[in-house]
Amino acid sequence: MKPERFLISDAVSYGWQTMTQNIGFFLLVMLIFFVANGIFGGLQGFSGQLNGVAIAIIAIIFSLLNLVIGVFINMAQVKIGLDFCDQKPADYNDIYNQYPRFWYFLGGMVLYGLLVMAGFILLIIPGIYWAVKYQFVPYLILDRGMGPVEAFHKAHDITQGVWWHLFVFNLAAIGITIVGFLLCCVGTLFAVPIVIVAMAYVYRSLLATEPSAQMMAPAPQMAPPPQRTVPQPPVPPVPPTA
Numbered sequence: 001m002k003p004e005r006f007l008i009s010d011a012v013s014y015g016w017q018t019m020t021q022n023i024g025f026f027l028l029v030m031l032i033f034f035v036a037n038g039i040f041g042g043l044q045g046f047s048g049q050l051n052g053v054a055i056a057i058i059a060i061i062f063s064l065l066n067l068v069i070g071v072f073i074n075m076a077q078v079k080i081g082l083d084f085c086d087q088k089p090a091d092y093n094d095i096y097n098q099y100p101r102f103w104y105f106l107g108g109m110v111l112y113g114l115l116v117m118a119g120f121i122l123l124i125i126p127g128i129y130w131a132v133k134y135q136f137v138p139y140l141i142l143d144r145g146m147g148p149v150e151a152f153h154k155a156h157d158i159t160q161g162v163w164w165h166l167f168v169f170n171l172a173a174i175g176i177t178i179v180g181f182l183l184c185c186v187g188t189l190f191a192v193p194i195v196i197v198a199m200a201y202v203y204r205s206l207l208a209t210e211p212s213a214q215m216m217a218p219a220p221q222m223a224p225p226p227q228r229t230v231p232q233p234p235v236p237p238v239p240p241t242a
Contacts, residue, residue: 081200
């Protein structure tokens with residue numbers, strides 16, 4: 001049987017260990033995410049219930065702000081997960097320091113959402129397939145500095161041959177999140193960080209074992225350059241002693 005390119009148990013275990021060792025950092029970060037989502041989501045919902053042209057404009061503004069906050073939260077989650085997988089220390093700057101890639105990230109997420117939506121319209125199964133197949137597009141945009149189209153091509157390559165295994169991992173991640181939600185919702189403060197780090201762990205594992213990289217022919221071995229011999233000057237004869 002062909003060995004898997006990552007183990008689900010290893011990914012979840014790494015996410016658990018990382019969360020428990022940095023629990024203070026993750027709790028504060030998750031609280032920031034929840035508060036930001038709650039404030040702008042609440043303002044958007046409240047403004048949507050009012051009438052009038054001016055109120056409609058305000059509602060659109062709040063909707064755009066809510067979108068921007070959501071993109072920044074997704075970017076922060078990807079960056080935090082990658083940094084922990086790269087053995088970098090916890091850094092609160094990861095919440096906002098990816099802003100130069102905002103438009104690329106947003107473009108990638110819009111294309112991803114449209115693709116998955118089209119797949120669900122086509123009898124659901126294609127949507128599920130594409131959702132798993134291209135789920136690492138945001139990671140490639142931030143980690144490798146790719147544009148959205150290039151990231152889609154690369155995501156296709158790194159997930160080649162592991163779709164079912166990746167699908168099962170996603171089910172496990174959803175299960176962890178649901179369990180956290182059922183624990184009076186407070187458990188999500190601990191469950192979501194586990195999933196964030198585990199997802200980055202899987203991405204790093206797939207990138208390191210990419211089939212196209214393994215199938216590349218080794219670089220030709222160059223013959224060493226010939227050794228140049230420098231002629232030595234002749235040694236003058238020693239005159240005989242009397």
